[in-house]
Amino acid sequence: MVMQHVEGQDKGKIVLFALSTCGWCKKTRALIEDIGASYDYVYVDLEKGKEREEVVEMVKKWNPQVSFPTIVINDDKTIVGFKEDEIKEAIG
Amino acid sequence: MSDFDEPTATEVDSYYLKVKKDSESSGYHLNPDVEFTKELLKSILINITRYGHGACPCRLASGDKQDDMDIICPCDYRDPDLVDYGACYCGLYISSEISSGEKKLQSIPERRPSPDEREKIKANTGFKISTELSKPVWRCKVCGYLCARDKPPEICPICKVSGERFEKFI
Numbered sequence: 001m002v003m004q005h006v007e008g009q010d011k012g013k014i015v016l017f018a019l020s021t022c023g024w025c026k027k028t029r030a031l032i033e034d035i036g037a038s039y040d041y042v043y044v045d046l047e048k049g050k051e052r053e054e055v056v057e058m059v060k061k062w063n064p065q066v067s068f069p070t071i072v073i074n075d076d077k078t079i080v081g082f083k084e085d086e087i088k089e090a091i092g
Numbered sequence: 093m094s095d096f097d098e099p100t101a102t103e104v105d106s107y108y109l110k111v112k113k114d115s116e117s118s119g120y121h122l123n124p125d126v127e128f129t130k131e132l133l134k135s136i137l138i139n140i141t142r143y144g145h146g147a148c149p150c151r152l153a154s155g156d157k158q159d160d161m162d163i164i165c166p167c168d169y170r171d172p173d174l175v176d177y178g179a180c181y182c183g184l185y186i187s188s189e190i191s192s193g194e195k196k197l198q199s200i201p202e203r204r205p206s207p208d209e210r211e212k213i214k215a216n217t218g219f220k221i222s223t224e225l226s227k228p229v230w231r232c233k234v235c236g237y238l239c240a241r242d243k244p245p246e247i248c249p250i251c252k253v254s255g256e257r258f259e260k261f262i
Contacts, residue, residue: 021135
């Protein structure tokens with residue numbers, strides 16, 4: 001699995017698990033980029049076979065429902081879904 | 093990023109017109125944010141190419157049609173989500189309340205059972221005859237259309253009258 005890195009201001013460690021096809025995931029990326037935070041993301045639907053299984057297991061740890069977008073902040077806080085206010089509060 | 097050709101703008105446009113016509117003729121509304129809606133429809137076309145079926149773009153499809161059956165768009169969860177949240181999980185289909193701007197569209201919780209729950213459900217589905225109805229049956233007083241679901245639809249898919257014309261039948 002290869003995480004894509006997006007440069008920006010350091011607002012802590014932000015990892016976004018997303019789907020390349022999902023509208024809310026697109027909005028989430030746009031919001032983080034609007035805020036200007038640096039983050040890493042992976043499009044889980046573009047992963048295949050064993051690599052996909054591995055990344056699904058990672059998501060499951062933070063969000064048992066394995067739904068997208070899932071944002072993990074500082075290996076601690078999880079935000080599931082495009083929750084605009086919550087995301088702004090956490091990293092804005 | 094992807095190992096397949098993306099659908100062209102013309103393909104997306106004609107798919108949009110088809111889905112819009114079909115959904116409106118059966119009482120559903122597409123999101124009036126055309127750009128957002130076309131992106132979702134484009135993603136469904138991508139999934140058709142990728143998996144052979146139009147899996148929900150906002151959920152992780154397995155590629156196995158049986159496993160994905162409940163999330164082939166329109167998914168099994170669209171109608172209950174329209175009733176509870178005024179939108180389907182993707183925000184592709186929305187209620188008239190949201191369409192008219194009375195309510196704001198937001199991302200909604202996932203109703204589909206988790207992968208672990210789905211495994212359990214699969215293991216438990218044996219053949220059984222139930223004497224109890226699992227859902228109430230609603231009857232459109234105008235055209236007699238019957239449907240078994242928690243609440244009547246917003247608009248009768250047959251004769252297009254509003255949901256308030258439905259009576260609880262069984």
